[in-house]
Amino acid sequence: xxxxxxxxxxxxxxxxCPRLVEFRESLRPRYRNGEGWCKPVPGSGTNPAGLLVVxxxxxxxxxxxxxxxxxxxxxxxxxxxxxxxxxxxxxxxSRSRDDxxxxxxxxxxxxxxxVPPDNKPMREEVENCLPFLRQEIETxxxxxxxxxxxxxxxxxxxxxxxxxxSRKTGFPFSHGRRYRIGGIDLYCSxxxxxxxxNTGTLTRxxxxxxxxxxxxxxxxx
Numbered sequence: 472x473x474x475x476x477x478x479x480x481x482x483x484x485x486x487x488c489p490r491l492v493e494f495r496e497s498l499r500p501r502y503r504n505g506e507g508w509c510k511p512v513p514g515s516g517t518n519p520a521g522l523l524v525v526x527x528x529x530x531x532x533x534x535x536x537x538x539x540x541x542x543x544x545x546x547x548x549x550x551x552x553x554x555x556x557x558x559x560x561x562x563x564x565s566r567s568r569d570d571x572x573x574x575x576x577x578x579x580x581x582x583x584x585x586v587p588p589d590n591k592p593m594r595e596e597v598e599n600c601l602p603f604l605r606q607e608i609e610t611x612x613x614x615x616x617x618x619x620x621x622x623x624x625x626x627x628x629x630x631x632x633x634x635x636x637s638r639k640t641g642f643p644f645s646h647g648r649r650y651r652i653g654g655i656d657l658y659c660s661x662x663x664x665x666x667x668x669n670t671g672t673l674t675r676x677x678x679x680x681x682x683x684x685x686x687x688x689x690x691x692x
Contacts, residue, residue: 478606479513482584487599491585491592495535498586508538514580515540519613521576521690522559524550525604525624527662528583528592535586539568540579549663553675557682576690580607582627597627605631616689617655618681619644621662628657646673647681649688656689 473481486492499507512534526546529535533544541547542565554577555563561573583592583600608614608631617632619625622644629642632652642650648659660681661673668674 473606473610475514475518475607475610478603478610482511482513482603485511485584485599485603488585488596491583491587491596494588495529495585498531498535501531502536507536509535510538511584512538512540512581513584514578514607516574516578517576518578518611519576520574520578520611521613521615522578522685523608523611523614523617524577524579524620525617525628526579526581526620527590527623528581529586530590531586534581537567539565540581541565543567545665545668546663549668549675549678553663553678553682556679557686559682578607578611580604582624592623597623601627601630604628608632614655616658616685618658618660618685620660624662625657625659632657646677647684649684656685658685658689 495509499509512529526541529540530544530546533547534540534542537543541550547565551560551565552563554560559575559577561575562571565572582604583597584603587596604627617628619628625644632655644659646659646661650657658681660678661667663673663678
């Protein structure tokens, strides 16, 4: 079994997807003071961890800039204000790799490790990242629940934890759904993107309800 450190090293070194490599590196001039990470972004959190949160991919103004998943943008502001309220982090925000954030019983990652143009990875790019997600899931000790943020993350998780990863039809994505698969509870949530939050597709109350259910039915049941 790989360690999380070895998985992170392999993620950062990956250059399997030429389109994503070109795009992520083309963004470097837009960042001030050379702060742009512009490399694949590995997962971050504790191990053991009872909860794994899986997002879509690094964002231009978020993880591709800061080098830490779900850090430095409005999506992370929403997410960590909720995670903090439910006891998964010591801070209600995630702004940079040196902001003092500490995780509690949680690991965060993305289905796709590089920022994709228009937030739309191609099928083969998702496929190339699946082994990394599978290794992260297999390496996490004490894992009881996975929270998929959005449909693509949900389908990627299914591809890694189902005995036949191609059989996804029996587990449709719907906000608030919970599936029991191989001893792990898989939860679905709309992605906490600014568009979903600003339009009311995902409210703070909706997301906190999912986190509370995870705690009550999966982590501390």
